[in-house]
Amino acid sequence: MIKKYIIFFFINFIGFCLLAQNNIVDDVKIQGNKKIKASFLKHISVLKPNAKLDSLIIEQDIIRLKRLPAVSHAYYQVFKSHDNHYNVFYNIEENFTLIPNLSLYTTNNDEFAYRIGVTEYNLFGSNIGLGVFYQKDVYDSYAVNFRAPYLFSNTFGLAINYQDLTTQEPVFFDNTTANYKYNNTSIEALGLYELNFKNRIEFGFNYFVEDYNYKSGATNPNVPQELNVDKWLVKGIYEFNNLNYNYQYVSGFRNMLNLQYVTSTDDALQDFFIGWNDFYYFKRLGAKGNWANRMRIGFSKNDKTPFAPFSVDNNINIRGVGNTIDRGTGSIVFNTEYRYTLYDKNWFCLQGNTFVDAGTWRNPGGNLSDLTNSDNIKLYSGIGMRFIHKKIYNAIFRIDYGFGLTKGETKGLVFGIGQYF
Template identity: 55%
Template sequence: MKIKFISFLLFFFLLIFQSYSQEKVIYDIKIKGAEKTKTTFIKKLLMSKKSGALDSITLNKDIIQLKRLPAIAHAYYQVFYSHDNFYNVFINVEENFTIIPDVNIWTTTNNVFSYKLGVYDYNFLGRNITFGGFYQFNGFDTYAVNFRAPNLFSSKWGLAVNHQNWKSEEPLYFGTQTANYLYNNISFEVLGLHQINFKNQLNFGVNLFKEKYQYLSGATDPSIPQNLDLNKALLKLVYTYDNLDYYYQYVNGFKSILYVQYVLTENDFQNDFFIFWNDFLYYKRIGANGNWANRLRFGLASNEETPFAPFALDNNLNLRGVGILVDRGTGSIVLNSEYRHTIYDKKWLSIQTNVFTDFGSWRNPGGNLDDFFQNENLKMYSGFGLRFISKKIYNATFRIDYGFSMLNRKNGSKCGIVFGIGQYF
């Protein structure tokens, strides 16, 4: 009996050893198709490593991670037998062109000829660094310089540094009256960037800025100063949960982005205030050519009765067709939903049509939460649009949407055309 028992144990341990010894191992990782992007940088990002276990789940995560980079239009992997239990892994990438000019021309409400000129490289030095800036003239001079390197220190840690001197004419609302002010924001921002794991990221830092308001035209009120010069500090936290998968212009999955800010200020007109908002995004592939896209945004801020409320109702931010900066509030609920359908798809160009509905509601400055349910605060716009998408240039989507009001047609805009670069969300 002892001999049979010992023989059984030997046989059992032999099976375990043989199973372990036959584990598939990565002999080498080779990167194919990378021209500007450094292959050493790509390998640094991969969770799959040379001499590590060959795991299809990990490789699939690596591919999704690469497709999230601005520099990569598409990626896939291949596995080839080398010898014994060793295998070569080939990572094949299709690169985007990432040096993008930023050019825009328009006229303001005062018929001022306005333009914006800039350039950004979204893969500076071939290491997933965004670097660039712009100059804008809209009757006033504006400029910005931006640097963002998510993997500057390691595959998990990075840094962002931004400087902006922004000027624009903006309407401010108090009661039923409106005034136009010259708004000037001069800011310096430093953020730490940390990728916690495959799906979770954290950005945090400080923004030191000066705000100036100068009265230009419109109604006046003794309680509203005509000139303000404010020094402020903003503490910022951004948490991102990202479970999106990309296939060229198609997106599938769920993403959540939480923005939390606390603004410190020393003046007699404004107090320190807190603001947060969360974007919930859900995308679903429908058939071979369809994509259903949704964004739900909910946000609240310190509820002070001020014309300088932080949430804006605007064409380019939330409701297509509503107009430019038509209202402000201390709370916001917005739902954007659209169906995108590809009608033309070639190697370098795709054309999509879309139909959409944008719904939103606001809390008035100093108001109550039931403001969200007041008829005058409810807005809904529906419409349709076109997308012209370059499959070889990062974020090169030219969009045009036409939206018309479905509620409160007697109050405010009934329709409008919105142009832009990139998908609306």
């Protein structure tokens, strides 16, 4: 009996695909939306009235809609209108999109920092993001971010970001450490362009001022105790996105390449480049499991400087390691975790996870062989929990406990909003 149903479904599906060559879309209708505008959803959808009925285009539209912050789930229905004309209904389950965010992180060295803010991801019902945050990491910081990927058309948008970020940063040289008060004040503008369903690019400029002031620790005549310089940054981002979402579950892969060139107004500081590539792979395992992976490979100009750009940090790449414990001009990091749904009902989901974070860094001015030096390799593992509200965008409160797998390593808790990656 089951085989008969499968054969029946398969024959009807093939028939639908063949008939679609001659069938016409009478109208595309939106159902279930409340805050997000139907006109916006029709604007970004590829399927249009009077076009041929194409199931592949419909499927792509549904995946695109599910990627929107305002949409928790979407599906479609097709009904005959008259003759060979059909109405296509896109059914929307909305997310709540005015989201507070909170990040907390600490280690067994009693380091503690937090970031708190709020973001509206569906401003004016048009998938426009506007957010602010305040951060306390020894010093006060704040930022304002604006992102409208479909501001000018269904493929072209704009992002503008402003930040005044101040932290206490460790600087490493001569096997010693100094603490600096670091400030980065920047304004950034990016053009956002969607090439097609899976590919998009961003390109723009960033003007920023970096300010380092010595606070405590070791000193060296060759290491300045004060540094204030204006810089320009040119940025390009290319993303390939083949992810498919089903509430808390993700499948597929995604790749993001970020390239930057930085030039300084101070002739004493050389221009430099930095680039990194993030590769993500997600796979559903059974009915409740999700395997998630991220690999980042990054390199910058290999200057021998205590202010190297790639950091080893609790909240970025290695859970439990501490807040910026080392720096380098090259980095390879691999994060893998298994997420398992412990409880799932209506709007709430509880996930447990186990993870392994591993990374290695090239010393400033060093060689590629530094990446295989055991002193530069960090290996951590741990467990965590995810408390997920399925009807609020990115409403995932995470807590992870990571501990080093080699002798003498640290351990600690990492809190945050959203999945770690």
